[in-house]
Amino acid sequence: MPLPCLGYRSSPLPLVPPPPAEAAAMGAGGPRPAAGPPDGGWGWAVLGACFVVTGFAYGFPKAVSVFFRALMRDFGAGYSDTAWVSSIMLAMLYGTGPVSSILVTRFGCRPVMLVGGLLASAGMVLASFATRLVELYLTAGVLTGLGLALNFQPSLIMLGLYFERRRPLANGLAAAGSPVFLSALSPLGQQLLERFGWRGGFLLLGGLLLHCCACGAVMRPPPGPGQRPRGDSASDAPGEMETDGAGLRLREAPPGGRTRRRLLDVAVCADRAFAVYAVTKFLMALGLFVPAILLVNYAKDAGVPDADAAFLLSIVGFVDIVARPACGALAGLARLRPHVAYLFSLALVANGLTDLSSARARSYGALVAFCVAFGLSYGMVGALQFEVLMAAVGAHRFPSALGLVLLVEAVAVLIGPPSAGRLVDALKNYEIIFYLAGSEVVLAGVFMAVATNCCLRCSQDAPPSSGTEGGASDTEDAEAEDAEAEGDSEPLPTCSEEPGGLEALEVPSPGAGPSEPEVEAEPGVDPETV
Secondary structure (H helix, E strand, O other), X not given: OOOOOOOOOOOOOOOOOOOHHHHHHHHOOOOOOOOOOOOOOOHHHHHHHHHHHHHHHHHHHHHHHHHHHHHHHHHOOOHHHHHHHHHHHHHHHHXXXXXXXXXXXXXXXXXXXXXXXXXXXXXXXHHOOXXXXXXXXXXXXXXXXXXHHHHHHHHHHHHHHHOOOOHHHHHHHHHOHHHHHHHHHHHHHHHHHHHHHHHHHHHHHHHHOOHXXXXXXXXXXXXXXXXXXXXXXXXXXXXXXXXXXXXXXXXXOXXXXXXXXXXXXXXXXXXXXXXXXXXXXXXXXXXXXXXHHHHHHHHHHOOOOHHHHHHHHHHHHHHHHHHHHHHHXXXXXXXXXXXXXXXXXXXXXHHHHHHHHOOOOOOHHHHHHHHHHHHHHHHHHHHHHHHHHHHHHOOOOHHHHHHHHHHHHHHHHHHHHHHHHHHHHHHOOHHHHHHHHHHHHHHHHHHHHHHHHHHHHHHHHOOOOOOOOOOOOHHHHHHHHHOOOOOOOOOOOOOOOOOOOOOOOXXXXXXOOOOOOOXXXXXXXXXXXX
């Protein structure tokens, strides 16, 4: 069996404990009831909605930049002051991750996305009436950015509930929405600016963002066995476990009828797999976006005509569109999926080496080659980043983990690109910036691979716990439930560690009985509220 990537689970959704009769049949080698994600059906509609939401979330803040010259002229402001509109929008997208996690856990994906679509649209509509830059910061920046954040995170959570066997491909296809929408929204914004001015353009873009509400409307929970209708008197019985349609554990009603549920599971930070991923994302975000931001100005500084320099970004976008779904399909192969963390590390190293090798590129041909290589590696990173996180923490902790990771990434985004811009202004040298950005991304990839491998070795050397001690934690029970592999996913061997370690997986034997239900549910999506 190939060496697994420890801590990255092939089956993120825990199964609902079956009735005693079914449990006996399973223990005797009988058929197991299907309780995993449907991997199709309505999931394709959810994937389409996630494609649109991802495109708006990542493409819209960049597409708004086509209005900057008109805003500078009307408000008499400089470029740096005007650019804060996009910066605030991106800061809200990343920095409000924990808030979005709490709202999804409390109310469900569908209502959060509907409200988010309304906020995003209202922000742009109100921005069309702005008379000061501060008003643009509050409307187009804060309000629209918050609305996009409340759409982006729930769409990824729901995608993970609908796909398991085809999840890498689904993540790759959804991630392709970013380059597609960026390629479409920028020329659309330019046409709107020429025909209606920036105020009319903002007003029409606000109407376009109402499509996020339509995307939120399709986010219904997946069907599955073990679902109990709301209002069933049996659901209030002491000790009963409430589950959703996909078998995701929600909460257990203890004696007295009161349920316990954490809205944000900060305990996920103690998981070694999550800690490794968070550090990797921080290092990655410091340098990943810098070359794309400075590419056009770098080409102009090398003597490339303006039109040809602008076309370089289009090359990156076209390659990115092809690379994301292709990499998602590649990561879904049975032999590669257990090693998805190493594939992610390889993509990061390739991206960083591309930056380092192109630092002295001055000819247009060399810059085109850089754009092809950069677009390929950048697309691989975009396709794999959320698949790695889903596999690392499991679906029941993914909402909290995603919110915390986005918050970490927000800090890095606010440090990396602005610092690079200041260095360019001070040094008048793009070569040093490319060396720094490439080194940071390479460091992120090397750290991801080495840390994952070291944790694997430590876990293999650690003695297995008995599982009968009274100090066993809820997290360890959740890990045992998550270990049951579905479909053609390759099972991962593991051993147990103390809580807070990089937990490995147990491979259930064919005749093994079901896992015990948890006393306290992990925070997740409550489809009953959707």
